Amino acid sequence: MKHRKRRPPRPPIWAFILLAATSTAAEDPGAEDPFGGEVEVTLIARHKTVRDASTVRVAVLFQMADEWHIYWQNPGDSGLAPEIKWTLPNGFKISKLIWPAPHRLPAEPLMMYGYDGRCLLAADVKVPRGFRGAAKIKASVSWLVCKDVCLSGKRDLSVTLNVGQQEPTVDARWKADFARHDRLMPGPSAKGAFRAIARDGRIRLAVHRAALGKKLSADPKPGFFPGVEEMLNNAAPQKVKLTDGDVFLTLTPARGGARKRLQGVFVAHTAAGRRAWRVDVPVERKKKIAAKKKETSR
Amino acid sequence: MKRLIDHAAALVALLALVALPAGAEETPAPTDPQATPKAEKKPAGKAEKKADDKKAKSKKKESVRPNPNRAPLFTLGATDKTNWALKDHLGKWILLEWTNPGCPFVKKHYRIGHMQALQKAYTDKGALWVTICSTNPNHRDFRTAEQWQKIAKDQGLASSVVLLDADGKVGRLYEARTTPQICIINPQGIRVYDGAFDDAPRAFAKEAIMAAKNYVTWVMDAVLAKKASPLRRSKPYGCSVKYQKKNKKKRRKSVN
Numbered sequence: 001m002k003h004r005k006r007r008p009p010r011p012p013i014w015a016f017i018l019l020a021a022t023s024t025a026a027e028d029p030g031a032e033d034p035f036g037g038e039v040e041v042t043l044i045a046r047h048k049t050v051r052d053a054s055t056v057r058v059a060v061l062f063q064m065a066d067e068w069h070i071y072w073q074n075p076g077d078s079g080l081a082p083e084i085k086w087t088l089p090n091g092f093k094i095s096k097l098i099w100p101a102p103h104r105l106p107a108e109p110l111m112m113y114g115y116d117g118r119c120l121l122a123a124d125v126k127v128p129r130g131f132r133g134a135a136k137i138k139a140s141v142s143w144l145v146c147k148d149v150c151l152s153g154k155r156d157l158s159v160t161l162n163v164g165q166q167e168p169t170v171d172a173r174w175k176a177d178f179a180r181h182d183r184l185m186p187g188p189s190a191k192g193a194f195r196a197i198a199r200d201g202r203i204r205l206a207v208h209r210a211a212l213g214k215k216l217s218a219d220p221k222p223g224f225f226p227g228v229e230e231m232l233n234n235a236a237p238q239k240v241k242l243t244d245g246d247v248f249l250t251l252t253p254a255r256g257g258a259r260k261r262l263q264g265v266f267v268a269h270t271a272a273g274r275r276a277w278r279v280d281v282p283v284e285r286k287k288k289i290a291a292k293k294k295e296t297s298r
Numbered sequence: 299m300k301r302l303i304d305h306a307a308a309l310v311a312l313l314a315l316v317a318l319p320a321g322a323e324e325t326p327a328p329t330d331p332q333a334t335p336k337a338e339k340k341p342a343g344k345a346e347k348k349a350d351d352k353k354a355k356s357k358k359k360e361s362v363r364p365n366p367n368r369a370p371l372f373t374l375g376a377t378d379k380t381n382w383a384l385k386d387h388l389g390k391w392i393l394l395e396w397t398n399p400g401c402p403f404v405k406k407h408y409r410i411g412h413m414q415a416l417q418k419a420y421t422d423k424g425a426l427w428v429t430i431c432s433t434n435p436n437h438r439d440f441r442t443a444e445q446w447q448k449i450a451k452d453q454g455l456a457s458s459v460v461l462l463d464a465d466g467k468v469g470r471l472y473e474a475r476t477t478p479q480i481c482i483i484n485p486q487g488i489r490v491y492d493g494a495f496d497d498a499p500r501a502f503a504k505e506a507i508m509a510a511k512n513y514v515t516w517v518m519d520a521v522l523a524k525k526a527s528p529l530r531r532s533k534p535y536g537c538s539v540k541y542q543k544k545n546k547k548k549r550r551k552s553v554n
Contacts, residue, residue, distance in 0.1 A: 077475045078538035080499050110475055110538050142500070144402075148437060150537045152402050152502065230533045255366075256531055 038068045039145045043137070043157035044120075044174045052163050053129040058094075059122035060084055060141050060157065061177060062115065067147040069116040072102035074227055074264075076112035076234045079150075082143035084121060089135045091128035098122045100184035101267045101276035102225055111234035113225055120181040127163055135161045186265045186276040196262040196283045203232075203262060203283055207247040212277060214270040218242050222249070222268035224279065230254050231263070259283060367490075369483045372468045374430070374461040377446040382428070382459050388487045391425040391521065393514070395457065396469065396539060398431060398477040399449055400439030402502075403536035407478065407495065408453050410504045417456035420518055427457040432469030434542035440464070466541040476536035480514055484521065491517045493532030 040063040050056045062070055062082075071079040086094050100119060105112040125137060142154040193211035197204045205224055209216055216222055221240045226232040236252035247268070253259060262283050267276045369392075373383040384392070395413075397404050407413040417427045433440045441449060446460055463469055472481055472492075482491040491513065498510030517527050 078534075078536060080535065083500065107538050107541070108544055109470055109541065112538065146537070148540065149400060149439065150402060 038065050038147075038151060039063065039070065039143065039153065041141055041143070041153075041155050041157060043139050043141075043159040044177070045125075045137070045159050045161055045171060046174065046178045047161070048169045048171045049162040049164055049166060050127055050168050051165065052127050052131045054168070055124050055126050056161060056168075057122055057124050057178060058137055058139075058159060059120040059174075059178070059181065060139060061174070062119050062121070062143070064116050064118070064145065067116075068145050069105055069112075069114045069147070070119070070143050070145050072113040072115070072225070073097075073099050074113055074225070074229050076105070076114075077110035079112050079114065079146060080144040080152075082121060082141065084123075085140040086123070087138035087140070088125070089131075089137075091131065092135065092137070093126040093128075095124040095126075098124075098181075098185055100181050101186060101265055101274060104223070104225075106235070109235055113234075118177070120177055122178075122181055122185075125161070127161070131163050133163060135163055137161060183273060184276060186278045189277045189279075193277065194262075194266065194279045194281045196281050198283050198285045201253070203251040203253060203259075205249040205251060205262065205266070205279070207249070207266060209245060209247060212268075214272075214275060216242070216247060216268040216270060220269050222247050222266065224249050224251060225265045225267065226251075226262075227264035227279075228259075231259050365488060367488050369481070369487050369489050370471050372471060374463055374468055375443070377443045377450065377460040377462065379443060382461055384483075384487075387426055388483075389485050391420075391485060391518070392483040393420060393425060393427045393518070394472065394481040394483070395427065395429045396432060396474040396477050396479040397429050398433050398439050398537060398540060399441060400433075401477045401537035403499070404477050406502050406507060410507060411454070412507060413478070413495075414454050414456050416512075416514055420514075421456060421458055423518075423522060425518070425522075426459075429455065429457040429460045430463050430468060430474075431460070432463040432466045432474060433540040434466060435464050436542075437540040439540060464542070466539070469539050469541060474534075474539050476534040477539060478536055479534040479539075482514075482517055482521070482527070490521060490527040491529060491531070492534075493529075494534045494536075497532075499535035 042061045042063075044059055044061050046057040046059075060082075064070065071081050073081050075081055084097060088094060099121060100115070102113040103115060105114050105116075127135065136158050137160075138156065138158045140154070140156050142152070144150055144152050190211040190213070193208050195206045195208075197206065207222070222242075223238055223240070224232075226234070231254060233252040233254050239248075239250035241248040251262075260283055261280065263280045265276050266279050267274065269275070369384065371384050373381055376382045395417075399405075404413075417429075421427050431441070431446070443462060446462070449455070450460055461468075474481075476494075478495045480491065480493065480495055481489055484490050494513055496507070496510040496512045496514075498506060501507045501510050513529055513532055517529055520526065520528050
């Protein structure tokens with residue numbers, strides 16, 4: 001907390017009393033809102049004990065009350081993605097955030113992307129070689145949580161990893177959460193799995209089903225989530241066509257959103273549940289010379 | 299004497315604390331350049347000129363290909379119960395500000411008087427600042443005309459007029475997505491800017507808000523100096539506009 005530094009070295013007692021009386025109002029812009037308990041955040045680690053020179057997955061667990069949601073890395077038409085700032089012991093390294101497959105959060109005429117219920121935002125911590133003992137991983141987490149109204153929040157969290165030479169032990173409390181996050185983490189895909197073609201002002205995403213290595217079900221429908229803000233018209237319905245070999249999605253670009261690449265996440269249901277794949281392909285342009293000539297000659 | 303200094307120091311510290319903007323603790327995260335709205339720079343001014351030329355040449359041509367940046371006309375009831383029509387005010391620079399008094403992203407600008415200061419600055423320069431609330435009557439943030447008069451007084455609103463768009467028609471017409479969101483219309487009735495208020499969605503503390511690049515001043519200072527708008531669109535950020543539901547589809551259920 002910034003203001004602690006501004007305190008004089010020996011403040012008299014009355015100052016503390018006054019401070020206690022005013023601090024709530026001064027620190028918490030949400031104080032005027034009659035809410036509470038809309039989201040709970042906890043910093044968790046997959047393992048209780050780990051070896052040095054290994055990687056351990058940590059995550060911020062968000063538990064939202066009914067109807068409340070937080071946002072994906074691309075929040076969509078409104079909202080704001082959560083932000084996590086890590087503080088690690090010397091020599092430790094941490095990966096970028098690993099966001100699980102988001103959900104659509106429609107509020108006609110707008111479309112947002114995010115999570116409700118229970119979700120993890122994870123990252124992999126690399127423990128340096130030769131480290132022994134307790135390692136405190138700290139996360140400063142800020143978020144916007146919304147239902148029909150929005151609240152911003154911030155918490156400083158920490159989790160301790162015990163680094164030793166013994167066999168790593170999984171923390172049973174979070175096993176199911178991490179397993180679910182593993183399943184919902186957008187995975188890589190074989191080359192040629194996705195192709196994006198610009199046509200008639202739309203972008204057609206062709207998904208080669210065999211390249212995903214899983215059978216996709218038609219219901220619930222597969223969908224695409226743009227990983228870049230202002231790339232697609234978020235609220236425009238995605239037309240879905242499934243053939244034996246492919247899935248075709250018709251996407252609507254955002255106004256003024258001429259994009260060269262289609263980046264994001266493809267989400268579909270398989271026999272084993274919901275799955276996601278990373279998409280990052282150039283948008284191919286079909287040259288319609290004949291059609292263009294017609295237009296100009298008019 | 300030493301004790302007196304202690305008291306004085308404590309008092310000063312306390313004052314500083316109380317005066318700290320309320321958001322200082324809540325979201326002091328310095329802005330991440332990756333998370334700030336992606337602003338698209340465009341060679342501005344061309345579209346307006348084209349449209350105006352077209353208009354001058356032939357009205358027919360324009361009806362074939364209307365300028366997508368032309369500000370659609372509308373009439374809304376103001377909080378003083380009079381009607382306000384856009385067409386009566388064309389010829390001036392007009393700023394539309396979408397607002398919702400309950401939204402933290404709106405509050406953060408009003409709490410420090412920043413929004414009001416800009417309202418005053420540009421209305422003083424002859425522009426019209428039109429504050430529009432498209433919150434539906436069933437939402438907890440909805441305020442009646444009378445309540446709005448009190449809000450305007452309490453918060454020292456300096457906009458030219460506050461319009462109520464409870465059925466969301468004008469918000470939908472302008473594709474307003476968030477509060478705040480700003481649309482700037484030139485005297486010819488062409489939208490020259492549409493998007494965010496500034497480039498710092500994560501700034502809640504006063505210093506951070508004031509350090510942000512403010513798109514309204516950037517655009518307005520340019521256009522009032524007869525330069526082209528330096529920015530045509532940016533991604534608006536904030537709370538979603540609380541539109542009246544069009545159909546009875548479940549609103550908050552996540553799908554897919």
